[in-house]
Amino acid sequence: MKTIAVIGAGITGVTTAYALARRGLRVTLIERHRYPAMETSYANGGQLSASNAEVWNHRSTVGKGLRWMLRSDAPLLLNPRPSWHKLSWLAEFLSAMPDYRENTIAIARLAVAARQHLFQWAEDENIAFDLERRGILHIYRDRADFEHGENVSLLLAQGGVQRRTVTPEEMRAIEPALAGDYYAGHYTESDSSGDIHKFTAGLALAAQRLGVHTRYAQQVVGLSADGRGACVTLLQDGAPDIAVYDGVVVCAGTASRALAAMVGDRVNVYPVKGYSITVHLDDDESRACAPLVSLEDDAAKLVASRLGCDRFRVAGTAEFNGFNRDIRADRIAPLVDWVQRCFPGVSTRNITPWAGLRPMMPNLVPRVGRGKAPCVFYNTGHGHLGWTLSAATAETIAETVLASVGGPRSVVHRTTRPLKMA
Numbered sequence: 515m516k517t518i519a520v521i522g523a524g525i526t527g528v529t530t531a532y533a534l535a536r537r538g539l540r541v542t543l544i545e546r547h548r549y550p551a552m553e554t555s556y557a558n559g560g561q562l563s564a565s566n567a568e569v570w571n572h573r574s575t576v577g578k579g580l581r582w583m584l585r586s587d588a589p590l591l592l593n594p595r596p597s598w599h600k601l602s603w604l605a606e607f608l609s610a611m612p613d614y615r616e617n618t619i620a621i622a623r624l625a626v627a628a629r630q631h632l633f634q635w636a637e638d639e640n641i642a643f644d645l646e647r648r649g650i651l652h653i654y655r656d657r658a659d660f661e662h663g664e665n666v667s668l669l670l671a672q673g674g675v676q677r678r679t680v681t682p683e684e685m686r687a688i689e690p691a692l693a694g695d696y697y698a699g700h701y702t703e704s705d706s707s708g709d710i711h712k713f714t715a716g717l718a719l720a721a722q723r724l725g726v727h728t729r730y731a732q733q734v735v736g737l738s739a740d741g742r743g744a745c746v747t748l749l750q751d752g753a754p755d756i757a758v759y760d761g762v763v764v765c766a767g768t769a770s771r772a773l774a775a776m777v778g779d780r781v782n783v784y785p786v787k788g789y790s791i792t793v794h795l796d797d798d799e800s801r802a803c804a805p806l807v808s809l810e811d812d813a814a815k816l817v818a819s820r821l822g823c824d825r826f827r828v829a830g831t832a833e834f835n836g837f838n839r840d841i842r843a844d845r846i847a848p849l850v851d852w853v854q855r856c857f858p859g860v861s862t863r864n865i866t867p868w869a870g871l872r873p874m875m876p877n878l879v880p881r882v883g884r885g886k887a888p889c890v891f892y893n894t895g896h897g898h899l900g901w902t903l904s905a906a907t908a909e910t911i912a913e914t915v916l917a918s919v920g921g922p923r924s925v926v927h928r929t930t931r932p933l934k935m936a
Contacts, residue, residue: 515540516921519746519759521734521773523550525710525900527765528845529908530893532635532774534763535724539911542759543718544728544748546733551714554767554900557790557868558710560819562632562902563806564625564675565650565702567733568618568666569878570613586844589815593835599771600834602663606876615669617879621899622673628906632713635905641716643708644822649687650705650808652677653696659812660698667700667876677702689807694856707808707819710901735763737776737888744777761889761919767873768837770881770894779885783895785837785871790829791849792821794864803859815853826860828853832872832898841869868876872897882907883914892917 520531523545531543539540547553566632575590582588636643656658667677677700685699686692722728729748732755736747748755751893764770767783774781795801799856804826808819816830828849853862874897875881881895893911896903 516919517542518915519544519744519757519762519920521746521762521764522769523547523718523728523730523895524553524555524765524767525551525714526767526893526896526907527905528714528721529764529904530722530911531726531858532717532724533719533908533912534915535721535726537916537921539916541721541726542729542757543721544729544732544734544746546731548731549715549728550718551711554872555714556739556870557827557829557866558788558870558901559790560707560709560821560827561650561817561819562629562708562900563621563702563808563810563874564629564698564819564902565648565652565677565705566810566899566902567622567625567668567670567673567675567819569614569621571607571614571877574609574662576608576647577612580604587848589831596724597836599766599784600836603782603876606735606782612763613877617672617877618666618669620879621903622670622675623873624906625899626674628903631905631909635717636713638715639720640883641713641720643710643713643716643802645706645708646806646808646820647706648807648812649683649688649701649703650663651680652700652702652810652812653685653692654698654812655695656682656697663700663812668682675702676704682934689809689858691803691805691857692809693858699910700724705808711823713901726762734766734773741778741888744887744889761915763891763893763915765826765893767894768871769871770892774885774892777885777890779890779892781832781881781894782876783873783881784834784876786874786897787833787835787838787840787871788829788898789831789845789849790827790868790870791853792847792866792868793826793828793853793860793862794866795824795860796864798860799859800861800867803857803858808844811852812853815846816849819895826853837871839869839871841867845869851864872900874898880907884918888918891918
């Protein structure tokens with residue numbers, strides 16, 4: 515039986531390991547933390563959002579970024595201190611602007627394909643993750659942002675995503691808890707929300723039941739490959755441990771660039787920091803006043819999702835500041851202010867702040883496929899849509915690995931159980 519190593523146990527690594535195991539391959543999942551989903555897959559915005567498939571390579575995004583450079587609370591913040599990595603990434607980002615329409619449509623199609631796999635896996639494995647299938651409501655405060663959103667809707671429709679225009683009155687009917695004045699909105703009924711950490715942890719356990727061997731709390735310090743296989747060097751208890759596999763799939767998020775360089779590949783992933791707060795709904799009034807429908811505020815670049823009866827997640831912003839994981843008070847404050855403005859009945863006395871590094875490719879299209887060596891593969895660079903796209907890219911890379919290294923092909927059949935709802 516062919517052996518495959520998957521490096522990284524975030525959402526892309528876990529879904530990849532699961533998809534490979536379902537095809538009968540012997541899989542080892544390697545993660546430097548003690549548990550899966552402890553970095554970018556820990557506390558994101560919680561959205562499964564095909565309606566958010568628009569790539570960022572648009573002149574309006576560039577213009578806003580330049581205007582916001584001197585604002586510490588800006589939704590998009592670029593540290594002007596240069597580095598070769600940042601400069602090369604930004605140059606490629608600008609060069610991808612002509613592909614804005616094509617890439618947005620492609621991402622939308624990928625998100626639609628991912629949806630059916632993810633829900634089926636959750637049903638097969640009986641994973642409870644605070645799922646809310648109530649759609650996503652995009653809100654706009656002015657005409658210019660709304661009209662840009664109308665153009666985006668036309669592109670999404672070409673990718674199979676249907677979102678409809680709604681009036682301020684319809685917006686309040688969809689989510690009665692929402693306060694404030696709005697120009698209009700868009701509503702995507704097919705989108706949903708939930709807790710990515712619960713889902714990833716649950717699927718990791720399911721992968722183990724399928725025979726996936728997990729090596730947690732082990733850092734990959736070396737990677738090499740030739741025509742015969744891939745050699746992975748781990749640091750375990752301070753000593754190197756070398757293992758050889760028939761193939762390796764790099765799903766290491768922001769660490770993917772350094773690992774790719776070890777085997778002669780260039781994967782220009784940049785760490786784009788995002789922030790979130792988890793608002794703990796400790797009283798009856800907060801629980802009643804928090805939204806059930808997931809939202810996206812395009813002007814503030816924030817998303818919000820209800821997680822069960824007692825939590826409310828608000829996430830967003832984009833910070834280009836290298837491998838900086840600091841949780842800055844001036845970046846958290848706008849998230850708290852947004853809750854107080856849009857949902858004034860929700861208490862913000864008890865919140866948990868968090869920051870994570872999104873692994874983002876310059877064109878915002880994930881790197882999924884083979885490397886130069888025939889036994890090296892990549893499933894990384896999903897940016898702000900890691901959870902939304904992960905099930906589809908996992909299926910794609912699993913088929914690619916199977917075709918390249920060979921081995922058995924089997925599909926696990928289970929008795930279907932009801933999907934646990936929040």
